[in-house]
Amino acid sequence: MEGFAALYIFMLAAFTGYEVISRVPVILHTPLMSGSNFVHGVVLVGAMVVLGHADPEDPVQLVIGFVAVFLGAANAAGGYVVTERMLAMFKGGNKKEGGA
Amino acid sequence: MEGFAALYIFMLAAFTGYEVISRVPVILHTPLMSGSNFVHGVVLVGAMVVLGHADPEDPVQLVIGFVAVFLGAANAAGGYVVTERMLAMFKGGNKKEGGA
Amino acid sequence: MSVVPDVVKKYQGLGARVVLQKGAGVPAHFPDSVFPEVTFADSAVEVCEQADVVFCVQPPADDTIAAIKPGSLLLGLLQPWTSVERARQLAERQITAFALELLPRISRAQSMDALSSQGAVAGYECALIAADHSPKFFPMLTYAAGTIRPAKVLVIGCGVAGLQAIATARRIGAMVEAYDVRPETREQVESLGAKFVDTGVSAAGTGGYARELTDEEKAKQAERLAKAVAQCDALITTAAIPGKRAPRIITADMVARMKPGAVVVDMAAESGGNVEGTVAGEKVWVGDVLVIGPANIPSRMPVHASEMYAKNLFNFISPFIKDGALALDWDDEVMAGTCLTHAGELRHAGVKQVLGL
Amino acid sequence: MSVVPDVVKKYQGLGARVVLQKGAGVPAHFPDSVFPEVTFADSAVEVCEQADVVFCVQPPADDTIAAIKPGSLLLGLLQPWTSVERARQLAERQITAFALELLPRISRAQSMDALSSQGAVAGYECALIAADHSPKFFPMLTYAAGTIRPAKVLVIGCGVAGLQAIATARRIGAMVEAYDVRPETREQVESLGAKFVDTGVSAAGTGGYARELTDEEKAKQAERLAKAVAQCDALITTAAIPGKRAPRIITADMVARMKPGAVVVDMAAESGGNVEGTVAGEKVWVGDVLVIGPANIPSRMPVHASEMYAKNLFNFISPFIKDGALALDWDDEVMAGTCLTHAGELRHAGVKQVLGL
Amino acid sequence: MANWFIQASYFVVAVVFILGLKAMSSPVTARKGIVWAGYAMVAATVVTFFTPGLGNVGLMVLAIVAGGAVAWWSGKTVKMTDMPQMVAIYNGMGGGAAAAIAALEFARGEIHDPVVATLAVLGALIGSVAFSGSCIAYAKLQGIMKNAFRLPQQNMVNIGLAALTALLGLAIVVSDQPSSTLIVLFFVLALALGAILTSPIGGADMPVVISLLNAFTGLAVGFEGYVLGNPALIVAGIVVGASGTLLTQLMAKAMNRPITNVIFTPISGAAAGGEGEAIEGTMKEFSALDAASVMRYASKVAIVPGYGMAVAGAQHKVWEMAQLLEEAGVEVVFAIHPVAGRMPGHMNVLLAEAGVPYDKIFDLEEINADFPQIDVALVIGANDVVNPVARTDKTSPIYGMPILNVDMAQNVIVVKRGKGAGYSGIENALFYKDNCRMLYGSAQDAIGQVITHVKALES
């Protein structure tokens, strides 16, 4: 990718990330941390690509690649489960009861 | 620029634009409209580039280019002046008086 | 008191001379000394002899009326419905008498409406009387050994006075319920944070007054009310129908079913009483219920009652005083409507009918 | 009333038998019929003859004391500071007398504190008396012909009763100022939305009571107070010093400078009065100022005053009633501190000193 | 100057634009925002002169100076009240510039890639619509074009014309060397489309339309940015496109008019509003957010409570709002009419209950002369007591009753539930005055919302 395009993407992603969560209530701090933890689990995709291109003859590369994919998969799967469990408590808040 | 990089930039810019102003009070609607009007005055830069690369022999190209630059410059200059005048009313609100 | 020092100044500003009976202001805590530029007369009769416009609070005694110069004005709460004699006497003596009770209840006339201002005084006072005589706290009160629940106050009749009583009782801390035959009062009662007792009877009349109820309606009303009455700790009644005896709403039976120690304040006592057994100007025990029939309530709060009344009178008459001279305008609907007698005639149709003249 | 039906049930729950003088509850609206399982006696004397524990409100008459069985308990507001005779008589007859005035003011004893609960009643009542007797509206009131500004009420002495008076006057709508010698009351006054009058004199004593002031302090206090007094429409005084005559705070001169129509309610009238010229149990006009010295204020609100008092007595004595039998615990600081006489002795050091015994 | 330096500058400019816009969305920092963005714009322009191989510099400078000067001068001298049309026309110029860029690129025959061609055509279309639409908007607001101009079957015409233009655009994209007739025709149709879309829209809806056209210009600029391979243009354009779209929605919502209504069923000019019979003018609605902003930036607010406040039991909320405004430095007073409510002292009782101190409460005689100096009179559930008819109409049942002269305040906001009359049952001329806005809702809710917005303005 061209350097400047990447720079723009970095910059805009940073703005987006910052703005998107700028009004989060405390009660969501932990779940949101966990949720964004899950999102960077997409590192799994990168790990798959590098492992996929690793030299099948070189055990060092295979081991590192295996570790990368293993860790990435664990990040994604664990992050999902934990976040989902935390957020299950918020089934629409108790808004419906009260009517507000 | 590579197509997908541009797509990412479009997408992220749209998010950024949307989020950045999502909490604007009515009283700023008009000034903000005017301000963003000024910002797209950067079209001037594009107009300059195309005029700069226009065929100096082709009057049609020169005329179109001239019009583009003229309009772009007017957009930028007018947008700035008008916005600045509107926002001059907000010199920090009357916050300082009240303390709040 | 039909004038207070501030208002005297205003009359003088209009060029009028003010004559005052000696010591008339004393019960309202306005000693003669606070009226510096006023002519004092020894008696009401002497005042009348000097005046072109005579202000009074209650209808003057016969000898005083006799002293009023023919053709001059008499202005006050003349109780027009109560006495054929007085009406005749006023007419005969060619007095132009204005009874503020007859004031048309239109927006413009509100600043002259003595019934409203004295009603406000009466409502406030009745609530205080009730609180003062109740053997219970009105407000809720949590103290070291327990909690006292707030008293229940029931207000019947939600005109100007009734609403004021509601507001005052609520302020002191009671839980207030209220009832009136006019349905529009429900919203007014609720706007003061009180609850409306729904009996299913409506008696909306004209001009903001109520009409009289049929017997059947009365029975229905009575039955539903009886329950509310039995539950309350204090009952304040203010129901009235202009030109008529006050409606009898609370029967002896209802009173008998009230809680021991309950208090009844019957503001209508003087015009016949809303409560069976009231005696105007007295406190009577009916079983273990104290029934109070306060008389001449505004005199319990003379300073402000006088101030309000004096301003009402001034607002009524001042448009017709120009440079110290009287100039009545019989086209003015407010003044025409308030007139009881003029030029030897009883002018007010309603009064004529009620008195049978 | 030193018992109410609810409390009677509680005594019976503890196994005690309750004897009541016939008709004793009537003034407080508790007819004999509401006490179903109680033994009635014809007179106070007869009651005393049957009882091991005698409850009273005010100190009993001499013949009643004479009827109390030696060794039994007498409990009530015995006015321990006022009579050497009575103290002697109680001691001689071997009566164990508890005077609730002597109750130590510690946290645990608050639920037995009759002075507090009766103070609350008195404060509330005095504010109502002031409002009722004032010739002015307490609240601000905008009506069709003008606006009435709220009345100014000044409360002197901000103990339990004073604070309650402040709260009640504020509720009715007055602007309230208050004053007390104890500096900590400033915050308490302000916590009720009233303003504190600052005179620069402090008289913090021990145990929540005030000490007596020096002459110089009194002069300073008087001077600053005089101004506040002159400006108010109603003055309520509640200052007291236990075991002493009530401090004389408002002089005749101060009263003379009050506005015409102002009202003074002196809650301390019975113990000597905070105001010069008060007569306990009467309303006197001092110039154009009405000075009221209400007597036996709790009897103005008998239902709740009795309920509170009965609960206080119950909370005091119930820990010592086990299965219908008395078991006093002289190690208990509350009970020991409240004891006036026991086993033939005058036990309370403070009372001894005051009475010169 | 090296190309990378130009690129880096553009990058910084884009960042500053975003930060500037963000700053502009809060009253406290708004002023800074436009100044930052201004510096960035100057930097971008200057840097562009160093673009390798840039020709026609003289002409370029001439165009910049001419365009800039004209706009600068007109922007400086225009009256504050004429601002909206200036925004419109400058915005139109931006759209025009974007369209002109596309035209020039086509003229130069440099566009071959279909993606690039598509975006160029889209940008040209949107830019042209923005240009002609903005010109119409300008003409209307400036009073040059008086009547709303509505074709029969307007919506059909719109759709047909749009389809036709799109078709021509497609033709340009697919043909490798589009003919100049095709290009010219395309631009003509695109311009016509913008004009025809905007013509029927009335003055009241104009701000929304201008905002929409502004978003359009942003998009057009973004697309042309892609055509030129300039990410700064892309970012600035798309950010404005997105924020402008949101802003348009917000504005439409504040006016209670869905955007689609604005475009497809426009209400034109004076026909809007209530029944108003004998009384002239229209009843104009206001949102709680508007009310909050107007009061928050006022220096003196008078609150006039009436029977409706009592019915709603809104006194506590009203006092809370008053306190918030005072904390923000606004002077707030309560004006009580002698017969407000249904009993003497009705308002006193309620305000005392809410804890309003007595020294903030003024009666008619004390305050009536002050109304011309009051920025906002907030009438809460009062009706008869503020009805100017009492001063003027001898036949009215309330004639002769003194009223609170709220109509003389700079702005009047009336809180009530709907078209309900007061005690006397008559129409209120106040509601139709030019300086009066209606905030509909039960007083409790309406003031509650105002409170929320006042708080939001502080944070």
Next chain:
Amino acid sequence: MANWFIQASYFVVAVVFILGLKAMSSPVTARKGIVWAGYAMVAATVVTFFTPGLGNVGLMVLAIVAGGAVAWWSGKTVKMTDMPQMVAIYNGMGGGAAAAIAALEFARGEIHDPVVATLAVLGALIGSVAFSGSCIAYAKLQGIMKNAFRLPQQNMVNIGLAALTALLGLAIVVSDQPSSTLIVLFFVLALALGAILTSPIGGADMPVVISLLNAFTGLAVGFEGYVLGNPALIVAGIVVGASGTLLTQLMAKAMNRPITNVIFTPISGAAAGGEGEAIEGTMKEFSALDAASVMRYASKVAIVPGYGMAVAGAQHKVWEMAQLLEEAGVEVVFAIHPVAGRMPGHMNVLLAEAGVPYDKIFDLEEINADFPQIDVALVIGANDVVNPVARTDKTSPIYGMPILNVDMAQNVIVVKRGKGAGYSGIENALFYKDNCRMLYGSAQDAIGQVITHVKALES
């Protein structure tokens, strides 16, 4: 499958991730957010298998299944209270994966461009720190590592080690073919750095640190995304990096601890808190935002007013807050102690003034048995009347006075200005209880802030 399809899929995945995060920042939509993101993640993984030229598929599937299963199972079975350490460890794994990617790319010797090399090294460094730091955080929270471990001159060591690691990183960037020793040494130092930075930090600060490490992992992923030329990784990583940074700031602010303090002057473990003399435990502070959230999501709240509420005159605010909570479906009651305040009925007068209806007010006898069923007891300026010492300590001056058993509620929040004692002048054991949090400030302000936050939670 065509490469463009894979790219397009990644694009969609990135968009969904952003929308998901946005959804997760509001309680109402949070649940949906994670589910969307989950689908996107599955899609991304599946699509990746179709990458042209992908080898080692068997090993890959094995790694995915193994890693996924272990994490899934542990995530499902862990107790709710142990969640934070699970978040930490999963996050660390992500960081490790990023570092491993860099390691593999270096091992393959494919990196030549200095920009790419720089980002690879940065990503590796940050990822490694996140990995080892998260492991330490996990160990601490899980109770494996009990004591805070603090080197002498900790800050110097940190800086030295960081500088050394950076130097090695620089060496890798500049050398075209870095030696494997260099690479290994670099990774070892980076891992050590993470461990040493995290070791001294105490349990209370851990959530902030985990959040910071989470942001780190995001950055690392973003950088490696650049190395791999995968914009989806860049976008997801950087978005998390930015949002994680903001989140870290917010969390630190909510705890009243600047981030720099967390890292450089950590308070470790139990030493924190007030004086607490004879009474055990510490006083734990709470922010208004926390109080608002806890009450907003409670089902029953009991408000216990005391003299402090009277002093602050906060009764109107308190009632406003109560009404807001009720609107949100929370049951709110007022519990009045017989001697709260300074006169009989003190609280009654104030609550009546604020308009609290009588049926919401309960006295000690009515409510005391209910406290264990109450989610939050909010004590406002009361002290003696909720002091459990009255039940237990015979020597205390308040011994024997009945108290409101707020300490038996699930959570207790105490609003007061500072360490001021009550009327009786004694310490309050309640404040040191585990379930008690202090919200410092004058009642009027503190409750005002809570109101603002409760409202924010609704919008």
